[in-house]
Amino acid sequence: MKFKRQIFGFQDMLRFKKLVPNRRAALAAGSDKPLPETYRVNQQAGRLHPGVMEVELTAVRPLAPGMKELTFRRLDAGAFPFFRAGQYVSLQGRVGESLVSRPYSIVSSPRQALENKLALGVADAGFFSGWLNREARPGDRFRMTEPSGEFHYETLRDGRQIVCIAGGAGITPFLSMARSMAEGDEPYQMLLFYGARTEAQLAFRAELDALAEKGLRVVYVLSDETKAGFEHGFVTAELLEKYVDIRTSSFFLCGPQAMYDFLDAQLAPYGLPRKAVHRDASCCPNLRLEAPRVFRLTVHVRDQIFSMEAAEHETLLTAMERAGVPAPNRCRAGGCGYCHSKWLSGEFRIAEGRDGRREADRKFGWIHPCVTYPMSDMELEVPAEK
Ligand code: FES
Incomplete structure (x- = not known):
């Protein structure tokens, strides 16, 4: 076979000849330090998504009859991960032989998480929540999942005016959302309707009144009392109309199923798109059966x-x-x-x-x-x- 010698081909051959010695020289000149076991991007991902955290209860504060605020600090790191206001954590503990857990909305703000402080509002209802309300003491240790959940403001989806409607213990995620707005981390304007049977059953009154000085609009609605400065009855479409344009608002609801059913009927005539109404999910309850097998x-x-x-x-x-x-x-x-x-x-x-x-x-x-x-x-x- 005839081989036509070309200058470029000749240069390639030269390079090929030098390939091995060049590689050896590059390897010899390299650092002998072992590769890092982890990289900064992985460390940051670990900080934001720790999975499960070890926590200690640092304070217990009564809020309203049958409801307490539990504050935690993290033991396995110096801070909680930043989160979206409105999200929840699942608290896990052992009560007797049972290994139990429950999701609770975070009431503290995302900024407070960076100061290693995370607070939950816990109503005295159900096995684990009842135990937490009556028995938990500062110093008790638990496991807690990282903040999760879709119940939070989304700039591309939601309007700037958000209307939050809380029933009873459902006030908890809105504390965090109002705090986050007041701290400048969220762009929305928040109008909160907070319904309870009586004034004594309203939790976080002092905090909400303080947040009202920083831009939060709060409307307290009492179903069983008539008092000056409070709306009376339930959160109806008529009451909403008094304060806001329903058609241009995004709604966030947190409360019992009966409240969701009632509000669905109230909002139905407005034909709001599905994305305009968000409901916080509640734990799946026991079925009511006569004689369960x-x-x-x-x-x-x-x-x-x-x-x-x-x-x-x-x-x-x-x-x-x-x-x-x-x-x-x-x-x-x-x-x-x-x-x-x-x-x-x-x-x-x-x-x-x-x-x-x-x-x-x-x-x-x-x-x-x-x-x-x-x-x-x-x-x-x-x-x-x-
Ligand atoms: S715990 Fe979320 S789907 Fe079952």
């Missing part, structure tokens, strides 16, 4: 197998917690997908309006135990908690 639930967590009783009116997550099984969870409302588990056998039902599974999950047998009730003996495979 009790089944056997078998749970696989990696190479361990647990067997326990599961009542027909309680969620599978509640049954696992009572038996001390470390089942991952956060929202307990079917929305976050954190408890996503593989169904192996048995019949079940899902709480009405709580099925947040994707189509593929339904097809391939995945369920959310936080919103699923047993209807026969069942077997599940649950992911190990991280």
Whole structure:
């Protein structure tokens, strides 16, 4: 074969010849320091998303009858991660043999998180919340998940005028949202309707009145009392119209299901787009059944197998917690997908309006135990908690 020698080809050959010695020289000139075990970007991601945190209760303050404020500091780091005002954390603890957890909205502001302070408002309702209200003391230690949830202001989605409607203990996320606005971290103008039965049942009065000096508009609505300076009755469309243009506002609602149903009916005639009304999710409750049956639930967590009783009116997550099984969870409302588990056998039902599974999950047998009730003996495979 005839080989035509070209100048560029000749230069390539020269370069190729020098390739190995050049590489050796570059390696010899390199640093002998070992590569870092972590990088700044990973450290920052770890600060913002720590997963689960170790925390200590530092203060307990009564707010209103049956409601307390619990303040925590973080033990495994010097600060809590910054979060979006309106988000929640899930607090986890052991009560007797049970490993329990509940989501609570954060009442302190995102800036306070950076000072290693995070406060929750806890109403005396249910097993864990009742225990926290009556028994928890400063110095007690817990595990807490990182802040999560979609119940927060979104610049691209929401209008500048936001109308927040709180019923009873549902005031908690709005404290954080109002504080964040007052501290200049959020661009919205906030009008808060806060409904309670009596004036004595309004929590955070001093804080809300102080925030009113910094731009928050608050309307207190009492259903069982008539007093000067307070609206009387319920938050109706007529009352809303008195203070705001309903059609150009974004609504944030937090309270009991009955309040959501009532407000849905009040707002229906306005034909608001779905994105204009946000509801904070609440924990999936027990079913009201006359004589609930009790089944056997078998749970696989990696190479361990647990067997326990599961009542027909309680969620599978509640049954696992009572038996001390470390089942991952956060929202307990079917929305976050954190408890996503593989169904192996048995019949079940899902709480009405709580099925947040994707189509593929339904097809391939995945369920959310936080919103699923047993209807026969069942077997599940649950992911190990991280
Ligand atoms: S804990 Fe969020 S979906 Fe079950």
